[in-house]
Amino acid sequence: KDHLSTIKDQLQTGKLPQWIMTDPEIHQLEIEKIFSKTWYFVAHESEIPNKGDYVSRWIVHDPVLLIRNSEGEINAFINSCTHRGVHLCTADLGNKKTFTCPYHGWTYNIEGELVGILAGNKLYGEEMDKKEWGLRKVPKVESYHGLIFAALNPDAEPLEEFLGGLKWYFDIMLGRSNKGMEVIGAPQRWVVDTNWKVSAEVFVGDAYHTAMTHRSTVELGISPKDPLFASNGYQIQLEHGHGLNVIQPPASVSIPPYQGLPEEMWPMFQENLTEEQLSVFKNTMVFNGNCFPNLSFLSPMHGKGEHENLTNFLTIRQWRPLGPDKIEAWSWILVDKEAPQEFKENSYKRYVNTFGPGGTLEQDDTELWTRLADASKGVTARDKNLHFNNVVNYLMGMDFVEPVDDFPGPGIAYPTTFLDVVHRGFYEYWQELLSKES
């Protein structure tokens, strides 16, 4: 309790105790008060288009099995056999009519019903009602523009209410095309020795790191020399700890409209988006942000047109906590279903080279995230009484940058992306949830 109020006090002055990043107690508290309470991203609908398609996922340590049933609906079950609790389906994805447990052979159908017990009637007689022993459902499942979220909390507010103003920006990234977005391939996963908050706070709005962390791209001539280039645009603070950056070019630079997406797609955008959404979309190079707690997204455009292919993809990230200093990163890449095949392929290649697990930019980031965790485990960093002044800095823009009043989208919009406003918003909501009585 005391420590939580210290965090709150520090946050009000733009600082955070360094120990919160790798603390085992905080980690437990996060599972209890955040990950078991809020909506958690699990899959995109295009991953399981047909009846019997399934993917297996995790909500931190809860195994989840998503299956499209015979009615075409998606159900989410706890992926644990009701007989003795074994992890039922360990394959990442596939298509099945039934799921048979490898332990004693109990079998479930795609509705999650228990339909087969090895030698069942002889062993259990009439006493056991199979209906009672179907797979347990995840309490809540809802989706928005194909993004499927699940909640372990039966009292979670409706998803759309939780997303709030973020929906407006998701409409641009995911709802601009008639048929929506599709995931290419399966999500890639890798383990990083860091804390989930480190990666989430980079995506929520840390445009500041790009000039230094991704210095090699400047030296290769891929990124502009001006270290302030990525500060152009807006930082948007939203409710529930959500936030994003809308990076736009300075007035002197012109870019292809709609993130370089082919001209034949523009009428479709005009049909599906409002005037306000179009005005933001048209002039934006990069959207990056975080849907609290740990769903990050990044939609960059690349290329110059004539000499270099234009590309645009959306990568979404799930930072699954494996412990206080370990995450499993899950990365999906999405493209517009209706984009020309060549554009999709070029965008996919660009993703692999930049933000895929072996991509240059991803490698740059990963290295720094592990260094941050490494240097936050010592005696001085971990002191909860802050005797060593072991606090870190979230002061950028505090007290001197005013929001603008003419930005057409929801949220509080600030006229630069080099700010810690959304970081403070993220940690304020985080702190609020951790402090909530059960």
Ligand code: FES
């Ligand atoms: Fe699954 Fe026994 S634990 S059948």
Ligand code: FE
């Ligand atoms: Fe980065």
